Amino acid sequence: MNPDTGQQPWYRHPWVWLMIAFPAAAVIGGIVTIYLAVTTSDGLVVDDYYRYGKTINRVLARDRAAAERGLEARIALDAVNDRVVVQLKSRDADLPEALMLTFLHPTAQGHDQQVRFTRTGDDRYSGHFDELRHGDWYLQLEADDWRLFGRIRVPLESPAVLRPLARINQ
Numbered sequence: 001m002n003p004d005t006g007q008q009p010w011y012r013h014p015w016v017w018l019m020i021a022f023p024a025a026a027v028i029g030g031i032v033t034i035y036l037a038v039t040t041s042d043g044l045v046v047d048d049y050y051r052y053g054k055t056i057n058r059v060l061a062r063d064r065a066a067a068e069r070g071l072e073a074r075i076a077l078d079a080v081n082d083r084v085v086v087q088l089k090s091r092d093a094d095l096p097e098a099l100m101l102t103f104l105h106p107t108a109q110g111h112d113q114q115v116r117f118t119r120t121g122d123d124r125y126s127g128h129f130d131e132l133r134h135g136d137w138y139l140q141l142e143a144d145d146w147r148l149f150g151r152i153r154v155p156l157e158s159p160a161v162l163r164p165l166a167r168i169n170q
Contacts, residue, residue, distance in 0.1 A: 066146035066164035
């Protein structure tokens with residue numbers, strides 16, 4: 001470098017670093033985006049959507065069967081003992097011996113859980129569950145040929161009512 005000309009080396013000019021910073025930020029952002037795309041899973045995407053679509057008619061038939069029987073369930077949570085009590089009402093006197101209740105978290109599939117119930121009385125069922133996160137939950141109560149659906153907010157202050165989906169949408 002010639003001291004007489006008064007020119008600075010290229011790395012001393014701020015405009016050069018500004019021109020380098022924008023493309024460098026784009027490259028780093030692209031690498032982070034590729035890393036996130038490769039390491040995380042899309043929990044909401046169904047792998048075999050065609051087969052899943054064909055089962056919709058069977059699911060709708062289960063909702064209609066519950067509506068025809070006049071089924072309705074009341075769910076009470078005992079958070080202290082981690083116990084769930086279900087009271088099932090029906091126009092038919094024929095109630096199943098076992099039920100399955102699924103707690104579905106709206107956004108975090110990893111928090112979903114299933115509870116198997118045994119009959120404890122004429123129309124009562126009981127089972128144990130793991131601790132639920134505070135917030136909204138979807139509930140699905142099902143037997144072999146019908147299902148009921150509902151929504152709760154934890155902590156639950158009063159019993160929740162589950163109804164057939166066909167009745168909820170009307």
